[in-house]
Amino acid sequence: MTHQDHIRHALWEIERTLRDSVFWQSAPPQDSAFTSTEPFCIDTMSAEQWLQWVLLPRLHAMLDGGVPLPQALAITPYFEEALTGDINDIAPLLEQLRALDSLFVPADAQGDLDA
Numbered sequence: 001m002t003h004q005d006h007i008r009h010a011l012w013e014i015e016r017t018l019r020d021s022v023f024w025q026s027a028p029p030q031d032s033a034f035t036s037t038e039p040f041c042i043d044t045m046s047a048e049q050w051l052q053w054v055l056l057p058r059l060h061a062m063l064d065g066g067v068p069l070p071q072a073l074a075i076t077p078y079f080e081e082a083l084t085g086d087i088n089d090i091a092p093l094l095e096q097l098r099a100l101d102s103l104f105v106p107a108d109a110q111g112d113l114d115a
Contacts, residue, residue, distance in 0.1 A: 004069075006103055007063065007100070007103050007104075008060070008063055010096070010099050010100040010103055011056055011060060011100070013099065014051070014056060014093070014096045014097065015052075017092050017093050017095075017096045018048070018051070018052055020092075021089050021092070021093060022085065022086075022089050023051075023052075023093065024052070025049060025052060028049075029044065029045055029049050029053060032044070034053075041054060046082075047079055047082035047083055051075075051079070055075070069104070070104060072104050072105070073100065073101050073103075073104035074101055074104075075097055075100070075101060076098050079093070079094060079097055080094060
């Protein structure tokens with residue numbers, strides 16, 4: 001499996017986890033919510049909306065288009081703070097987000113991991 005395949009699999013697992021949770025939404029936010037210039041669209045969307053309607057589709061589109069992916073990704077800390085509710089609802093999603101983050105290790109940090 002290629003690195004891109006691992007990333008795509010992680011994205012599918014996040015989507016599956018979202019669908020099986022209280023966080024899944026059947027309808028997207030209003031169009032105006034997508035015009036935010038703030039990180040994570042924090043002023044117009046909830047964390048789970050941004051994940052479902054912005055990040056997952058954007059990363060899939062990048063993979064589909066052969067566009068270079070980010071060198072690093074660390075979204076789990078944001079979700080640890082932003083998600084509220086029952087830990088039994090939150091924990092599976094955080095686990096999947098950590099798995100995705102782990103696939104985006106900067107090249108210069110990989111040498112440190114191999115040492």
